[in-house]
Amino acid sequence: MNENKNKKNSSFNQGIIIFLIISLAITFLINYLLSFFPDRFNEEITYNKFIEMVEHGQVDSVLIKSDRIIIVPKPEFFENDYTPTGRIKLELAKAKKLYFYTGYVADPKLIERLESQDIEFKTEIQNSSPIMDFFISWVLPIGVFYLLSTLLMRKMTSKIGGGGGVFSMGQSRAKVYIEKKTGVTFNDVAGQDEAKESLYEIVDFLHNPSKYIAIGAKQPKGALLVGPPGTGKTLLAKAVAGEANVPFFSLSGSDFIEMFVGVGASRVRDLFKQASDHAPCIIFIDEIDAIGKSRDGIISGGGNDEREQTLNQLLAEMDGFDSSKGVVILAATNRPEVLDKALLRPGRFDRRIIVEKPDLKGREEILKVHAKNVKLGDDVNLHDIALATSGAAGADLANIVNEAALRAVRMGRDRVKQEDLFEAVEVIIAGKEKKDRILSAKEKRLVAFHEVGHALAAALSKNAQPVQKITIVPRTMGALGYTLQMPEEEKYLMTKDEILDEIVVLVAGRAAEDVEFNTMTTGAANDIERATRLARSMITQYGMSEKFGMMALESVENRYLDGRNVSYCSNITEALVDEEVQKVIKDCYNKAVEMLKENREVLTKIAEFLIEKETITGKEFMEILNEYKNAQNESQQGEITKN
Numbered sequence: 001m002n003e004n005k006n007k008k009n010s011s012f013n014q015g016i017i018i019f020l021i022i023s024l025a026i027t028f029l030i031n032y033l034l035s036f037f038p039d040r041f042n043e044e045i046t047y048n049k050f051i052e053m054v055e056h057g058q059v060d061s062v063l064i065k066s067d068r069i070i071i072v073p074k075p076e077f078f079e080n081d082y083t084p085t086g087r088i089k090l091e092l093a094k095a096k097k098l099y100f101y102t103g104y105v106a107d108p109k110l111i112e113r114l115e116s117q118d119i120e121f122k123t124e125i126q127n128s129s130p131i132m133d134f135f136i137s138w139v140l141p142i143g144v145f146y147l148l149s150t151l152l153m154r155k156m157t158s159k160i161g162g163g164g165g166v167f168s169m170g171q172s173r174a175k176v177y178i179e180k181k182t183g184v185t186f187n188d189v190a191g192q193d194e195a196k197e198s199l200y201e202i203v204d205f206l207h208n209p210s211k212y213i214a215i216g217a218k219q220p221k222g223a224l225l226v227g228p229p230g231t232g233k234t235l236l237a238k239a240v241a242g243e244a245n246v247p248f249f250s251l252s253g254s255d256f257i258e259m260f261v262g263v264g265a266s267r268v269r270d271l272f273k274q275a276s277d278h279a280p281c282i283i284f285i286d287e288i289d290a291i292g293k294s295r296d297g298i299i300s301g302g303g304n305d306e307r308e309q310t311l312n313q314l315l316a317e318m319d320g321f322d323s324s325k326g327v328v329i330l331a332a333t334n335r336p337e338v339l340d341k342a343l344l345r346p347g348r349f350d351r352r353i354i355v356e357k358p359d360l361k362g363r364e365e366i367l368k369v370h371a372k373n374v375k376l377g378d379d380v381n382l383h384d385i386a387l388a389t390s391g392a393a394g395a396d397l398a399n400i401v402n403e404a405a406l407r408a409v410r411m412g413r414d415r416v417k418q419e420d421l422f423e424a425v426e427v428i429i430a431g432k433e434k435k436d437r438i439l440s441a442k443e444k445r446l447v448a449f450h451e452v453g454h455a456l457a458a459a460l461s462k463n464a465q466p467v468q469k470i471t472i473v474p475r476t477m478g479a480l481g482y483t484l485q486m487p488e489e490e491k492y493l494m495t496k497d498e499i500l501d502e503i504v505v506l507v508a509g510r511a512a513e514d515v516e517f518n519t520m521t522t523g524a525a526n527d528i529e530r531a532t533r534l535a536r537s538m539i540t541q542y543g544m545s546e547k548f549g550m551m552a553l554e555s556v557e558n559r560y561l562d563g564r565n566v567s568y569c570s571n572i573t574e575a576l577v578d579e580e581v582q583k584v585i586k587d588c589y590n591k592a593v594e595m596l597k598e599n600r601e602v603l604t605k606i607a608e609f610l611i612e613k614e615t616i617t618g619k620e621f622m623e624i625l626n627e628y629k630n631a632q633n634e635s636q637q638g639e640i641t642k643n
Contacts, residue, residue: 026141045071045100047107053077054113060096062114062121064104071100184238190369191362191394192232198353199223199240202328206244206280209326220350221318222329224288226336227355230395233332236355237284240330247281249274253290256310264291264310272317272327280326288331294340311340318348337557357393360386360490366394370401377417385421388468388486392428400424426469426484439472439480444611446513447472447481450523452607453512454483456599457505457592459625463498464505467622471615480523486618496544499534503588504595506531511592515600516607535584539577540565547580602628 050071053059058077063070078090092098114121186196205212205219212219225233241248249271256264275281291310318329331349333339343349358366363386371382389397403424408416439447451470458464465485472481485505510524536554543550553569567574596603606624610616 043100045102047102047105050100050102051113054117054119057117059117059119062119064121064123066104066124068101068104071102072096073098073100184235184242186239186243188369189232189235189239190365191358192236192355193362195225195236195353195355196239198351199236200243203240203243206246206282206326206328209280219326219328221347222331222349223351223353224336224344224349225330225332225353225355227334228357228393229334230393231355231357232394233355234284234286235394236353237282237286237330237332240328241282241284244280244282246326247278249278249281249283251283251285253285253287253292256291257307264306265313268310268313268317272320275327276325281328283327283329285329285331287333288343289333289335289338292331292333292339292343294338311343315342315348357391359492360390363389363392363397366397367401370398371416374401374405375415377415379418380416380421381418382421384418384486385425387488387490388422388425388484390487390490396428400428403427422469426475429482429484439474443480444472445607446517446521447523448607448610449512449516449603450509450521451481451483452603452610453508453510453515453592453596454505454527455621456603456606456625457508457511457595458483458485459622460595460599461501461504463495463501467618469615469617470610470621472610473614479526484618496538496542499538499542499544500584500588503531503534503585504592506534507585507589508592508596511589511596512603515593515596516603531585531588532581535581535588536565536577538584539580540567545580547576553577599628 050059050069053071053073058074060072060074062072073093075090075093078093089098111121186200189196202220202223209219225236227233237250238248251271256267271283275283291307291314293307293311295308295311329349336344336352344352364382367382367385371380385400389400392400400421401424404416404420407420407423408414411420413420451472455467455470458467465487467483468486469484470481471484474480475482506527507524509527510520513519513521513524539545539548540554541552541556543552553573554565554567557564557566569577602625605628606616606621609620609624613620
């Protein structure tokens with residue numbers, strides 16, 4: 001211990017000496033520059049020139065110093081100088097902001113000459129001492145440098161997680177927050193039964209390591225939680241720590257990376273040292289892709305010495321610690337494809353736990369968890385809300401419940417009703433109602449026929465989802481209206497016919513504009529985009545094309561984020577794919593046009609009703625449609641009877 005202390009003191013003393021040398025050098029340089037820095041207009045003249053100016057009456061005043069004489073000339077001295085510089089000097093002389101200087105000469109006649117020309121003169125009074133001059137010129141600047149550099153270094157070291165003064169930056173240790181109780185258990189996590197089952201073994205090992213060691217089993221060193229944002233990866237990690245009742249070290253991947261090379265690696269070492277001291281415990285690294293990107297430079301986009309050093313240190317620490325001590329590493333990411341292969345091998349992250357978006361049952365359970373502290377009305381049916389929120393993550397469902405509670409308060413109710421929850425779903429999907437946007441009568445009619453076109457195509461298609469709501473009230477996300485469909489059951493597979501029917505429904509809005517108004521509007525932009533994406537996926541990913549058959553032409557990268565498609569085919573093949581996509585969409589569009597022409601009467605009837613009401617339910621829509629169908633059937637039967 002004394003040896004370490006002596007090393008620190010020696011290092012500190014060396015740092016002080018280096019700092020003093022640098023400060024002295026900077027101070028000397030500044031004083032040197034101040035002493036010899038030339039002034040543009042104040043210049044040195046000879047003593048003879050000074051006497052000549054005195055005799056010609058060109059001097060206004062004189063200051064006699066111990067080493068020089070300062071001469072303030074009269075403006076008349078520059079009257080015959082017509083150069084730009086001379087004009088500037090003339091103006092400065094008028095303002096008495098220009099002077100000449102010459103060396104001091106012991107001239108006994110100088111005073112006499114000055115008095116004869118009635119020139120004002122004075123001598124400088126020395127008030128400062130050499131000691132004071134030395135203090136101001138040397139000691140004070142060095143002190144200011146030391147103070148400023150100390151404050152700057154302290155601020156910088158605090159940002160990188162270190163302390164101990166100016167020269168202890170490399171010795172800084174990471175600050176890790178240890179939570180003895182996370183306040184979260186597996187009961188607080190819903191909709192992720194498979195993930196909880198995989199993690200329960202880790203909890204059981206921390207509680208009862210002896211039964212695993214007795215049979216020769218080793219605890220998994222690490223588990224990687226993979227899934228889209230908002231699915232509950234961080235919550236699961238906290239639940240593991242809460243169930244195990246052990247210290248929980250929680251950091252983000254970005255916490256390791258700083259501007260100074262080596263700081264990240266130092267933090268990793270310190271993290272594992274602290275974890276070893278507090279074993280059994282859990283280390284959780286969120287967004288591990290910040291430090292765990294592939295080192296090949298292709299996916300990661302180039303080298304980064306600090307990030308690579310941090311990753312190498314993490315790999316070394318994971319190999320070096322004994323899993324029997326009860327230190328478990330959990331990490332989370334939504335970009336598993338960019339992680340380094342060395343990080344994913346067995347012995348480091350032994351398990352990859354997929355935390356997907358919940359299914360119907362999972363969504364209902366999640367809604368129950370988030371709604372347990374919310375006062376619900378008697379009409380609330382969370383199963384219907386779960387059906388309407390296909391593809392929603394846990395965070396989305398939590399937001400829906402909260403938005404419903406806020407709406408209930410705005411409406412002056414003390415309980416959340418079913419309509420509040422459905423409205424919250426619509427807010428998440430399309431945004432809030434934009435009441436200040438007033439459509440013209442023509443625009444309202446166009447939007448009404450567009451949305452009824454969607455709804456009618458859905459109702460007349462065999463494999464389409466039933467209509468829940470139709471509205472022409474503008475929304476904040478840009479939609480001038482929308483048709484809300486709700487599935488009757490959860491589906492995990494889609495047939496070719498179902499995809500084609502969905503495309504028909506998507507393009508039916510544009511088809512309704514064509515049938516009724518013989519025109520096109522910009523309102524179908526999103527519909528066209530979605531229809532094109534579906535048609536392309538049919539051909540390039542699902543193998544549902546007669547021309548290409550079961551051939552993979554595209555794959556999805558970053559499936560947990562943006563789901564970007566990457567092509568695996570040539571430019572010629574891509575052109576053929578475009579032709580095939582165009583054909584699919586065109587056929588679906590023609591089918592939608594034909595369907596709406598055959599039911600133009602009911603299309604107009606429902607659209608007029610929607611214009612009047614602005615919002616109609618799926619029940620009201622189906623009542624009008626069924627009434628029309630019944631009347632049509634009766635008419636057909638009457639004609640058959642007549643014949």
